Amino acid sequence: MIRPATANxxxxxxxxxxxxxxxxxxxxxxxxxxxxxATFSIAGNAASGELGISPxxxxxxxxxxxxxxVLGQIPGGALLDRFGTKRIYAGAIALWSIFTAMQxxxxxxxxxxxxxTLFAMRFMVGFAESPSFPGNARLVAAWFPGAERGTAxxxxxxxxxxxxxxxxxxxxxxxxxxGWRAVFWVMGALGLAATALFLRYIHSPDRHxxxxxxxxxxxxxxxxxxxxxxxxxxxxxxxTFTWTNIRQLLANRMMLGIYLGQYCINVLTYxxxxxxxxxxxxxxxLNIMEAGFAAAVPALCGFVGGLAGGYGSDLILxxxxxxxxxxxxxxxxxxxxxxxxxxxxxxxxxxLVITFMALAFxxxxxxxxxxxxMADVAPKQLAGLSGGVFNxxxxxxxxxxxxxxxxxxxxxxxxxxxxxFVGAHCLLTIFAFLVIVGPIRRLELA
Numbered sequence: 001m002i003r004p005a006t007a008n009x010x011x012x013x014x015x016x017x018x019x020x021x022x023x024x025x026x027x028x029x030x031x032x033x034x035x036x037x038a039t040f041s042i043a044g045n046a047a048s049g050e051l052g053i054s055p056x057x058x059x060x061x062x063x064x065x066x067x068x069x070v071l072g073q074i075p076g077g078a079l080l081d082r083f084g085t086k087r088i089y090a091g092a093i094a095l096w097s098i099f100t101a102m103q104x105x106x107x108x109x110x111x112x113x114x115x116x117t118l119f120a121m122r123f124m125v126g127f128a129e130s131p132s133f134p135g136n137a138r139l140v141a142a143w144f145p146g147a148e149r150g151t152a153x154x155x156x157x158x159x160x161x162x163x164x165x166x167x168x169x170x171x172x173x174x175x176x177x178x179g180w181r182a183v184f185w186v187m188g189a190l191g192l193a194a195t196a197l198f199l200r201y202i203h204s205p206d207r208h209x210x211x212x213x214x215x216x217x218x219x220x221x222x223x224x225x226x227x228x229x230x231x232x233x234x235x236x237x238x239x240t241f242t243w244t245n246i247r248q249l250l251a252n253r254m255m256l257g258i259y260l261g262q263y264c265i266n267v268l269t270y271x272x273x274x275x276x277x278x279x280x281x282x283x284x285x286l287n288i289m290e291a292g293f294a295a296a297v298p299a300l301c302g303f304v305g306g307l308a309g310g311y312g313s314d315l316i317l318x319x320x321x322x323x324x325x326x327x328x329x330x331x332x333x334x335x336x337x338x339x340x341x342x343x344x345x346x347x348x349x350x351x352l353v354i355t356f357m358a359l360a361f362x363x364x365x366x367x368x369x370x371x372x373x374m375a376d377v378a379p380k381q382l383a384g385l386s387g388g389v390f391n392x393x394x395x396x397x398x399x400x401x402x403x404x405x406x407x408x409x410x411x412x413x414x415x416x417x418x419x420x421f422v423g424a425h426c427l428l429t430i431f432a433f434l435v436i437v438g439p440i441r442r443l444e445l446a
Contacts, residue, residue: 015215018208019143023152025201026136029093029194030159033132035167036100036125036187037065038273040118042171042291043180045281050180051107051114059406062274064119065126066398072130073395074246077388080134084229085142085384086202089135093195095128101188104181126398133371134387138228141375141383143205145222147318150326153372154310160269161302161365168277168295176287204229225380245382248445249389254377255443257436261331262370262394264429268338270401271422272298272361275415283415284350294350298357305365309334313369323440327373328433330366335426337363342423345416367429370394379445386443397425 040047040062048058079088103121107114136156144152167187174182205211205219205226220226249255272295280291309330317326341360347353370390378386405418 015218016210016212018211018215019148019152019205019219021210022139022143022202023155025197026139026156027159027162029198030132030136030156031163031166032187032191032194033093033096033129034160034163034273035171036096036191037129038164038168038277039100039103039171039183039187040122041274041277042168043175043183045278046175046180047106053115053118055410056406057115058278059402061115061118061122062402062406063399064122065129066270066395066402068123068126069130069395069398070126070392072127073134073388073392074385075388076131077134077384077386077391080131080138080384080388081382085135085138085204086199086229088131089202090195090198092128092131092135093191093198096125097188097191097195099124099128100191101185104184104188130388130391133391134384137371137374137378137387138383139202140371141225141378142228143219143224143226144375145219145224146376147222147314149375150313150317150369150372151307151310153375154306154313154368157368157371158303158306158310158365160273161299161306161361164273164299165296165303168299169293172291172293225383228383245385245445246389248379249382249386249443252443254437254440255386255389257432257438258370258373258377259390259393260436261429261432262390263397264425264432265335265364265367265370266394266397267401267425268341268360268364268422270398271405271418272302274398274402275405275409275418276357279415279418280350282409284353286350294354297354298361301358302361302365305334305362306368307365309366309369310372312366313372323376327369327376327440328437331369331433332367332430334363334365334367335429338367338426339363339423341426342420344419364426373440376440377442379443381445 044053044058044062047053053061076088076092099121103118103125106112106117106121137153140149140152140156171183171187174186203209205216205224207229216226276298277291277295280286280294286294313326313330316329317323320326338360340356340363343356344353347356371387374387374390401422404421405415408418408421409415
């Protein structure tokens with residue numbers, strides 16, 4: 001019989017699992033993050049009809065988010081390094097939620113130009129969201145040992161798909177039942193609630209009230225940067241955003257290959273979160289509610305693929321010890337499968353289109369290991385800045401893709417060449433990681 005004192009001692013020796021609750025909350029917040037990006041793609045068809053917005057104007061409005069998101073990446077990453085994750089990230093959630101809600105007021109105030117106002121509001125959402133993924137990467141680097149980072153990164157990255165599984169049907173129903181403005185107001189309110197949750201539960205590992213010594217030791221032994229936030233005060237005296245630091249990141253071949261690969265992967269992402277629901281309505285004849293539910297099917301497959309890719313990558317790493325093999329094998333296999341998006345050009349039925357899209361986004365989910373790779377390669381003292389530069393390059397796709405697709409649709413009256421444009425980037429992703437990147441390893445600064 002185990003005495004109570006002995007039982008307590010045994011329990012104390014077992015690692016707690018606070019890091020799992022941390023990643024679950026990051027997943028929830030990132031789901032809301034991506035849903036807020038997709039609000040106009042769901043509400044856009046109804047809003048465009050009411051407000052008189054053309055396809056080219058729609059393309060520019062859809063791209064507004066990414067213009068600011070790209071511009072904000074390096075400053076956002078530097079702010080995270082300098083002032084710590086909690087304050088900067090929490091403020092970002094609150095701001096992007098406010099600007100999301102404000103989009104629902106466009107057209108209600110006489111005299112304000114509709115297209116310019118929508119562009120400005122989405123621009124501000126993008127600027128406010130810019131610290132979010134570098135913040136996620138910092139939290140994963142701090143809270144997870146190396147052998148668990150692929151899975152942890154895949155979990156928060158797969159939120160981009162889950163957000164549409166959970167929120168596309170909701171947003172479609174809101175448009176159908178209450179009008180397009182309700183989408184922005186409801187999503188803004190959910191974001192403000194998420195801000196409160198973040199402030200309540202997110203802390204660095206060495207300061208979290210619920211973690212025990214065994215879990216802290218497990219994280220640190222596996223390479224988790226548990227004292228990362230302690231460096232925030234030191235960074236306040238030595239800003240990480242210097243041209244010397246930027247130059248070291250941009251002069252490295254491995255980093256440039258990773259940046260190019262992330263850009264190419266995000267071409268597929270941004271087609272899905274901007275034009276895909278509109279494609280289903282305009283090209284395939286679905287109504288907005290049907291499109292919301294139809295978009296959830298590929299999104300669900302992307303979510304499953306993301307989890308499978310992260311778990312598989314960590315499994316390969318544990319069994320082989322090869323970081324290169326662990327990260328590149330799922331990425332190449334997933335991107336090959338993602339090229340099936342091109343097959344939608346010849347698909348005649350809506351069911352076949354959804355099937356091809358589902359397979360493509362499953363593959364894209366499997367390949368979405370960019371943030372795990374960043375956690376593996378970023379210089380320890382520049383985790384936020386490195387993530388900001390990475391995300392800046394990746395989200396240039398958010399500027400290019402909506403505008404290019406808008407011009408293609410306007411010029412041809414069809415989405416066929418747009419789908420080929422997206423599929424070609426899947427092959428370019430493979431080239432970037434196999435030919436340019438070389439061995440994956442942590443970058444040491446001079």
